[in-house]
Amino acid sequence: MFIETRGNDGIKPQKVPFSYAILHPSASFGGLYVPETLPKLDAHFFENAAKKSYKEITLDILNLFQIDIEKEVMQKAVALYDAFDDAHEPTPLVQIEDDLFVNELYHGPTRAFKDMALQPFGYILSHLAQKLNEKYLILAATSGDTGPATLDTFANKPNINVVCLYPDGGTSDVQRLQMTTQTSTNVKVLGIHGNFDDAQSALKTLLASSTFKEALEAKEIKLSAANSVNFGRIIFQIIYHIYAYIALLKQEKIKNGHPFYTIIPSGNFGNALGAYYAKKMGLPIEKILIASNINNILTDLITTGVYDLRHRHLLQTTSPAMDILISSNVERVLFDKFGASRTKACMEALKEEKIYTLNADELALLREDFEAVYCDDSFGKEQIHHYANKGYIMDPHTATCLKAYQALKAKPLPCVLCSTAEWTKFAPTMMNALNQDTKKYSDKEALVGIEHSLHVKIPASIHALFNQPVIHDKVVHKEAIEAEIFEFLNLTCKKECK
Numbered sequence: 124m125f126i127e128t129r130g131n132d133g134i135k136p137q138k139v140p141f142s143y144a145i146l147h148p149s150a151s152f153g154g155l156y157v158p159e160t161l162p163k164l165d166a167h168f169f170e171n172a173a174k175k176s177y178k179e180i181t182l183d184i185l186n187l188f189q190i191d192i193e194k195e196v197m198q199k200a201v202a203l204y205d206a207f208d209d210a211h212e213p214t215p216l217v218q219i220e221d222d223l224f225v226n227e228l229y230h231g232p233t234r235a236f237k238d239m240a241l242q243p244f245g246y247i248l249s250h251l252a253q254k255l256n257e258k259y260l261i262l263a264a265t266s267g268d269t270g271p272a273t274l275d276t277f278a279n280k281p282n283i284n285v286v287c288l289y290p291d292g293g294t295s296d297v298q299r300l301q302m303t304t305q306t307s308t309n310v311k312v313l314g315i316h317g318n319f320d321d322a323q324s325a326l327k328t329l330l331a332s333s334t335f336k337e338a339l340e341a342k343e344i345k346l347s348a349a350n351s352v353n354f355g356r357i358i359f360q361i362i363y364h365i366y367a368y369i370a371l372l373k374q375e376k377i378k379n380g381h382p383f384y385t386i387i388p389s390g391n392f393g394n395a396l397g398a399y400y401a402k403k404m405g406l407p408i409e410k411i412l413i414a415s416n417i418n419n420i421l422t423d424l425i426t427t428g429v430y431d432l433r434h435r436h437l438l439q440t441t442s443p444a445m446d447i448l449i450s451s452n453v454e455r456v457l458f459d460k461f462g463a464s465r466t467k468a469c470m471e472a473l474k475e476e477k478i479y480t481l482n483a484d485e486l487a488l489l490r491e492d493f494e495a496v497y498c499d500d501s502f503g504k505e506q507i508h509h510y511a512n513k514g515y516i517m518d519p520h521t522a523t524c525l526k527a528y529q530a531l532k533a534k535p536l537p538c539v540l541c542s543t544a545e546w547t548k549f550a551p552t553m554m555n556a557l558n559q560d561t562k563k564y565s566d567k568e569a570l571v572g573i574e575h576s577l578h579v580k581i582p583a584s585i586h587a588l589f590n591q592p593v594i595h596d597k598v599v600h601k602e603a604i605e606a607e608i609f610e611f612l613n614l615t616c617k618k619e620c621k
């Protein structure tokens with residue numbers, strides 16, 4: 124069962140099953156749903172798991188959670204990993220140093236780790252919508268990767284409409300084209316004047332708004348979300364951390380029970396939360412090392428205990444998916460460590476005063492699990508250049524993790540670095556890093572240049588983007604989002620009636 128991070132308001136149910144939490148992700152007081160308890164993984168689990176495939180392990184872990192989804196539905200959802208680059212190994216673990224392994228999480232249809240969760244989650248959510256004979260509007264806010272993965276998983280799904288908000292100019296060109304060239308009629312993509320925090324706060328306001336929900340209900344439409352505020356995302360984001368350890372065991376790089384570090388490039392903290400829950404379940408993570416770009420609010424929180432938005436402005440970087448200041452899933456960690464009333468107080472202080480401060484004991488508790496560091500774009504480019512020379516290509520988000528590897532690894536243990544996106548989504552930055560220049564390349568020329576110089580294959584889906592017409596070209600102010608959504612829903616309703 125799932126409970127709420129900010130406590131219960133006496134109106135919403137006190138505890139809900141998984142299906143409810145994913146269909147209605149907005150909890151009391153604007154909080155989030157979290158599992159009441161986490162299943163435990165013992166040494167036996169890892170011994171057996173070393174003989175199993177990613178899909179089998181996923182099903183085992185979903186079973187341990189005892190979620191209220193039929194077995195066949197989970198099997199079909201997980202079977203979607205068969206369409207990844209390697210059906211047997213959807214998340215290859217690649218060694219790049221004696222003690223450093225890259226967990227490549229981007230081998231799905233939209234070339235980012237979001238597919239690992241959104242592919243099965245989208246299947247389960249749309250199955251539930253059809254089974255209940257209910258229509259859903261799914262909102263998504265993106266800084267580049269969640270949007271394409273959401274659109275891909277829900278494209279043409281019955282009973283589902285999607286509205287995806289992205290910051291105009293705040294994503295790479297490939298990320299933008301992955302969204303704006305979407306042809307399915309059940310999706311709408313809107314650029315907004317503003318940054319990712321503006322897009323996500325618009326989404327959260329709509330999710331919590333009773334008038335918005337009533338207006339949707341008048342059209343017999345319910346509201347859910349595809350971001351990691353939805354626990355349906357997080358459950359799948361726990362599994363790949365566990366599988367990375369199993370891959371280390373399979374490759375005989377670690378002994379069962381021995382600890383390792385995991386390094387996570389973080390923005391909305393869903394990936395880090397997945398690692399935290401995995402650690403609580405029994406995965407022997409020594410520490411979760413959080414890497415940020417210069418939007419380093421998480422570094423500040425984890426090193427000083429202060430989450431301070433007051434004098435910060437979101438800065439554009441070459442790792443745009445991490446250009447986030449209001450990071451959603453920190454809330455779930457606060458709840459787990461300090462309980463609902465402290466979490467509610469922190470979240471309200473953040474909203475009203477733009478700051479909250481953990482006391483020394485709270486900070487010590489947070490640091491039992493996390494360490495953090497940040498780097499700037501030039502550090503990332505140096506790492507891309509260095510590893511490309513050694514024969515490994517990594518994207519700018521992955522490159523930030525090298526800072527954590529160099530600065531935070533206190534013990535001689537293996538490190539697993541989460542690689543969240545394929546470099547093909549950020550070709551101009553890659554070209555600057557590889558050529559050590561500052562020239563302005565177009566995505567297309569940079570992709571082709573790298574393809575030829577490094578003899579690498581670009582996925583057909585990325586190449587094809589440049590020949591497809593842009594269908595969603597609207598960019599609006601955030602005040603206009605609601606009206607845009609209703610215009611879209613009226614149009615789709617008319618189409619359905621015909």
Ligand SMILES: N[C@@H](CCOP(=O)(O)O)C(=O)O
Nearest residue numbers: 265266267268269350351391
């Ligand atoms: N970095 C994300 C931002 C949204 O994160 P989510 O995990 O909450 O969906 C992106 O690339 O869109």
